[in-house]
Amino acid sequence: MNRLLCLLIGLLCISCTSVAQKEKYKKEKVYTVSKTNAEWKEILTSEQYYILRQAGTERPYSSPLNKIYKSGTFHCAACDSPLYESKYKFDSGTGWPSFDRAVEDAVDKDVDYKLGYARSELLCATCGGHLGHVFNDGPRETTGMRHCINGDALVFKHKESKNE
Template identity: 55%
Template sequence: MKNIFSFVIILFLISYSCNAQNSSIKNKIYKIEKTDAEWKKQLTPLEYNVLREAGTERAFSSELNQNKRKGIYTCKACETPLYKSEHKYNSGSGWPSFDRAIKENVELDVDYKIGYARTELKCNTCGSHLGHSFDDGPQETTGKRHCINGVALKFIPYKVTK
């Protein structure tokens, strides 16, 4: 009887620990928080699906995929600077790809939506889904590929000075 009681207590503690870790990730408070109705009013249906419901745009559908201009890529939902054009490269994947983010503006999370763990990339200001990170990026730089939905980004060109 004592062994069963100990076993039940251990299971309870493990379960409580796991739930506490999951709830801290899911219940993170972002600097910018809005209701679903407010996001739907601000974003197009495709933007809402990708940014707020972690959807994915069709490959090769974003005009930003082939963008070679110099500038900053910001979050479409809150305009937080996320990526610099000098870290963008053509991965051939069909989505804008970067080998690194602007430090501390993109957070990593774990996504199990397709049955196994993937590294999800989110805006650290509003929690919007951006895309995923993979370890098949340029080996001469970081080795990372941030595969980003173009619809999640707004491009702001650098100002030309004379």
Template identity: 60%
Template sequence: MKKIVLLILGGLLMSCQSPAQDKEGEKESETLYKVTKTDEEWRAQLTDIQYYVLREDGTERAFTSELNKNYEQGTYVCAACATPLFKSEHKFDSGTGWPSFDREIKDNVAYSTDYKIGYPRTEEHCATCGGHLGHVFNDGPRNTTGKRHCINGAALKFVPESNE
């Protein structure tokens, strides 16, 4: 009798799925953003690579963004809605081929969990329009935040300090 009860209990435990399993490959929640446009409006406004990155959660090839090696003073804004996202003083050369920052501008970046490659990663979005920016990792500079915001250059526009 004990064996039957254990088998039934084991079967029940193995058949249970957590909510995280149901969301695999999806964003944790559908958020309403201040700036919303139709797919046609985004396509008309953005370049092909910007649309791919910002609206389709794509990733540009490493070392292809001119912003990766940009060392001017200024602010990096969302290429879709111009929300200020990162300051140049928080940018560092991570060697990964993408613009990297050790912190974001508070409240201007939103986060979700991405399971697209089989394990969870923290995905970053513009908090104003929802555009996909990149991912944040815990392997950044230890002398500051320890974070590496690995951001697609196509998701950003740079505003030099003299133009702010």
């Protein structure tokens, strides 16, 4: 019994060490737009900084972008890169702007363990700003994905059409 207990404790220690080692040596991506925290604080509102640079989450139903369905593009509030086209936006009922896909190569994915389990985090591919998370409960008739995005991470740019 003692041997079995020692073996289990040893395996637990080894597995914990290997995970810590992987995290320690994980390569950081270098983003095209890079600023110090002080520089980000100068150009972002406190809410934008909290979300984009500290991976925060805004309250559901708090973003005015939630109900915008005009023709246009949603850009990163930090670096102005185009991230989402309004034609791929849908009402998920979650309280956050939701899209079934991003502009090609505009968004990076990472793994977020902040809640104690793995979630797919979405980041701006240009500046690395935290946008939100992706889930596989989106519209089945399109991609099946739901990009659940913080409104404070976005800026909407309206595109006027000939009919407007």
